[in-house]
Amino acid sequence: MIKTENLTRTYGKGEGKVTALDGVSLTINDGEMVAIIGKSGSGKSTLLNLIGGLDKPTEGRIFYNDKEIGSMKDSELSEFRLKNVGFVFQFFDLIPELTAEENVLLPSRLAKNKDAGADELYKALDIGDRVKHYPSELSGGQQQRAAIARALINSPDVILCDEPTGNLDRASGEEVMALLKRLNTEQGRTVIIVTHDRGIAEQCGRIIEISDGKIV
């Protein structure tokens, strides 16, 4: 269960102060598939980054099963991210110097997780024949699938997606969504998707709409 309490995040100070997130409290249960929607600049990505531990809140707390992650040290938080959270980004964020396979296996190597079951992942994600290629040699959909595989390699309970289909054509986008749904329904993982696309959001079990940093 993920719970946030009065989550606030501001940037800058003085006149230029921007409140990206303003006292958001929400609870996401294990196994839920949640879409966070909102307009550009509404604070949805900020919320996702805070939940994923990429950013620290100005105020408020975030709990994973009663464990507060806001107060963790950088190394603890990194470790936590490595083992418990899988990230999927709009621009895939694959490391260009590593092949798809090396990218996928990187978190498991770092976590010393030898029996990661990568082959099954490739099969499930249908990228088995492209894993020896570098990201620049893959199509957008393939890159995103590799990114998802990387997010899943350490079997995290939570998968956070920031516009996972934003950079993909419709067909690839649908494939990715189907995949995420399967992960949620078949394996019971919590999936949180940030999107501005209502069509995508409606495929999720629950929709949280954010406007001006507040839940609507």
Add this chain to the structure above:
Amino acid sequence: MNRSEISALAERAKQGDSAAFEQLYTEFRSQVYYFCKRCVGSESAAEDLTSETFIDAMEKIGSLRSGAAFSGWLYAIAYNKCSDHLRSNDRSEVAATPEQLSEAALNAPLLLPDDYAINAETRAQLQSIIDGLSPDQRSAVIMYYYDEMSVSEVAEAMGTNENNVSQKLHRARKKIRAQIEKLIGKGAMFGAVPMRALLGELDTSTVGIAAAGAAAIAVGIPYGLSKASGGTARELLWITRKYWAKHKKSLAALLFSGVLLCAVVTCIFLNGRRDFITGLDHNYDLSGRQTFMITDDHKEVIDFVSKEDTVRGEVAVLGRTGIGKNTFEYAVLDDPENLAHLPIESGRLPEKEGEIAIYRSVLNVFGFFGSVGESITLDTGTYTLVGILHDEEFTYRNLSRLYIEQVYNGDVFGPGTDSFKHYFPMIFVGGDAGKAPEYSYILLDNVKYVSIPDKDLEDHDSFKDDFSIIVRDADESVFTDDNDGSYNNWAYYAVWGGIWSFRAENHKIMPLYIVAALISSLSVLAVMRNIFAEREDTVRMLRRIGVSKRRIRVMYTIEYLCLAGIQTVIGIALGSAAHLGICAYRTSVMGYKDFTGFTPNELSSWIMPNPFIAGASVGAAVLLAGYLTAALLSRVKAPSRKKKKAAALWRCFGRVFRTRAVTVIQTLSLALICFGTIYGYMLFHSTEGSFDPETGEFHELISTEFGQNRQFSFDEDGVEEYYSASEVKTAGSGSFLFALHSEHFDGIGDSDADSLEGITAHGNIPHTFIVADSGSKLKNSITYGSAEEKQFFIDHSSEEGKALLNSGKALYKSPVALADIGTINELSQYVTSGEINADKLNSGEEVLLVVRYGNAPLAASDTVTVGAADTDNGFGISKLTQSDTKIGAVVVLPKSMDRILRYSVSEGDDYNLLTTASGAEALGLAGARYTELFAKEALGNSLPLGTGFTLYSYAQQRREIFLRNASFYGSMGALVLVMSLLGFSAYFNGIGLKIRLKEYQISIMRAVGTPIKRLRRRLTLDSIRLPLISGTMAYGGIKAMQLMMLAANNRADKLANEARIAFNELSEISSAADHGYTPELLSKINAVNDIQARETDVRVYFMTDKMMLFMNALIPTLTIFAVMCIVTILLTRKSFRMFTPDIAGALARGRKRR
């Protein structure tokens, strides 16, 4: 001894072989002793227990199961002995609960304070910790870690099971660790050290310390990194390896800069070391000792140095021979080893009677042009020439020359100034030393380097820098002469002077080295900055998937260590190779002595850092700085520009293309290249020639001109070779100059010259004068300075001299020039009155008056009195010659006359007297000999032995010029090339980086409709700005340096003036004090010394070189600026070619990258 050897020995001992047991005893005695000592704590008890153990062992050796079990068995005995001993002292250990422990855990390194190997206090504390363990634990620890026994062996030795031993070890470790942490505090720096190293360390030699230190580093760093990374060090290394594999160009660029930097520094320090060694060899033995020669007049000095432990050998001088009027001294060597360092050009040193080795210059003087193996006849006999010694400027040592030190009455021969330097013709005659020497010379060879205690440093400012050299006797007491300590001072200054001049040279060249190092550093920084910019994205992604900041840091650290390691190894190898290449060139082409930076020499490692450590540490430091700067720069955000108003398009461009850090690096590296090149240029000119600040002309050191005033040219005057003899040396006071009586004079007389067909001979006797009644129209009357000076002169003169000086007659300077009669006859066409009569000239009845400038002051047939004075010591007149003669003819020289003819009269004087050598002799003038002979072709080899002439040849001169130029342009070229490679690589990297980084911005600008032409123009102008700023900076730097030098020069001049004033005061006080030192006098002496030392310091540290002061740096700066601009334009144009008409593609790529 390995285990199988021990085992075999034990088997033999078991069979009753007592020799084998003895070997075992030798092998194990100290180990057992150490073991017992650690167990029981007392040395005497340990000794007893050790002997008891071996006695027991010898008795019971039969009961030994097998040879392999020997050590365990022996320790069991020792352990029992120790236990018995301790039990009797009522100490025991409570058993601990069993625990499973693996051997690996036991051998995990212990974290120790990282200075434990060198800090005696820490070591003592560690020792006490180990001593503080319970007896059982201590025994187990020592057997296991120190004696390297296995757990089972220890168990057997202690009579217990393996579990128990493991437990004891584990507890002991825990205890040691806890104690160390308590002792040092948690914040201390720890290095991981294997327990074995620690134990071996605490009781062993420095080799052990070094090994343990190395082990601590070797184990500690990977262990620490692995620990810091949470065990993922290997994965992190893998990521960086992957990165570099994909970015080979960047890797090559980085390694190129780093390797070059490391190589440059290594090479510089190796060169410095070689220069120092060469300098030492030039002046001293390689051991840092200097050889002095002292005549036997100074009994007390000889007594002092004759002590067995201070004197290393002696040279007995057999006798003299005269060559013309030139006298040389022959030497017999009783200990050839003293001369082993002498530079041999060919052959070897004499080993048998009748053999001889001679300096090349001395052979030249003899007119001997043969080679090794031929025989040579001197007036002492005929010898076989077995060796020719080298006496080029850069290879001679003091020993090979005779220096006349006038200050100490000429008794002590020490390094004097150049003008008092003569070749000392070392003719080494092997064998018979039995003949009674006329003089004996002792080599004083006991100068030691001593470090000065701190308290002395406070008293002597001038000692502070490095060290000083003082003559000491065996009891370390400083030797001082009874009177004024002058020998001691003299020795001190002599040796110190060499070191000092080495430092002065080094000071000059140092800025160039610093510039080179700075440029390479900038290059590393630029590449590193580039790489970091490229890698920002990768790092961000790693962070997202859960890599902590600490791990990122560890990743960079691992990468850094690997890169630094590679760079150091290749850099040092490259630097050494370059250095050896330079040395090989110097040795084979330039003919320098074959010293390299690797020549073993204890002093060089003392005076300067180890080249390899310097290279490695500078390389590593710069790389580290590159990492840190790049890391810092990647965090610095561009300052907010919100408040600026909407800018013109021009300014928008400016903002977009400005990448501050890169621009700074580019500008600096360009400025440094510029500065370095100009400075190198100035340095060359200042060392290789002289500069005339008035005309702004530069005179090269070696020219094809020659002669006393460099007024002839090999080329123009068609002279292939010529002979020259040394000039007469002068000494004097005020403007009154005399020839020194003791000076020898080389040359040939008229009769000899006449016998040589086609020869032109020249010479002059400068210290002659015309004696006239007052009221003469003659110019250049001789003055005596002040009234005191005149009185001083009169006081020091002979009766004859006194009479002349008091006669009231005026003396007019009029040097007598000499020429052979053929030359004189050629001058007859310029005779304006009178007639040249050879017979009257030769008899001294007449002389010629030669007028160079102005009107003739005397007419033909006027009678003049020609005088010449000799002096023994430079003061007063010892011997006086005065002769009346008539002016035979007046010769007025036109400017158009043959230059060699013109050379036959004195340069720089309005008029002079001219006669033949025979005429001068007839007039009683001293030193009437020709000094230069031209037209060697005419002479062939007929020049008589011992004429005292040195041969100069055009071919040889040209070769020297060529070699010097080749090596100068070669080395300057190499230096500029390396600097440019590095500097320009930083600069170009900058241009490339800017354009690459700005690709997206450029695409956007193009997308909104800015023509690429305009962008290119903008970027080119932007780039040109850099050379402009750099050129200005470099020029400013050089000018600032010149101003600094000028200021320093003025200061030094001021100090020199102060010293002069102080010295005058000192003279007054000392003459008033008569004899003995008053406190006032002493303090004045100190003050004068102090001012003089400060003056020298100023001149050394500020490189106040006339040439560098006046050199115009503008033209070189402009030249370099022009080159940089052209390169920049070309490069920017080339970079722009990467922009294709496909703007959309570029935008997409840029967006993707962002």
